[in-house]
Amino acid sequence: ILNVEQSPQSLHVQEGDSTNFTCSFPSSNFYALHWYRWETAKSPEALFVMTLNGDEKKKGRISATLNTKEGYSYLYIKGSQPEDSATYLCAPSDGYSSASKIIFGSGTRLSIRP
């Protein structure tokens, strides 16, 4: 069973500020790491899937990095906006296919103060 830890559990950020948070996971038997954004009453939305050590992905103001050797990933949000308020989940896969299980961390709850 994969042990996935996310920190911090919650974060309050002023609008316009940049922020980042961490996901740590076992570095052995790594296949892929997912980042999801989950807004209240909506479906979790896939942000990134990363597979290679040193991977860096970007989507608008959000970016993520991956270090598979030491077992961590960072998610960065530049110039936070109120619509960024959500819970951000990281989740490593236990295999290569879309049918592989993904094991979720407990998430970082981000609140943006206008």
Place this chain on the structure above:
Amino acid sequence: SAVISQKPSRDICQRGTSLTIQCQVDSQVTMMFWYRQQPGQSLTLIATANQGSEATYESGFVIDKFPISRPNLTFSTLTVSNMSPEDSSIYLCSVAGTAAYEQYFGPGTRLTVT
């Protein structure tokens, strides 16, 4: 991508009763997954449901408590049986996409057991 709907979106149920949650997908998919998130906890996989075969349950989850049906490639149900307050959670279904590592989620069913 896949569009997934769930019914009901939320419910308040009495201890000892059962609730069936429906998951409908707008395209045919082979694998569907059921998750739950108890308050303050991670999203946890309950079971994997393939059409035409019995669901595969994760450790800690049993068919008598969470019976699952998968009558066709676009629909599944999860029943939460003999509910107790500990079953108060958000229940989500998800489907495996066609590309590697893709998983799409429904909006969830928020269940409160009194």
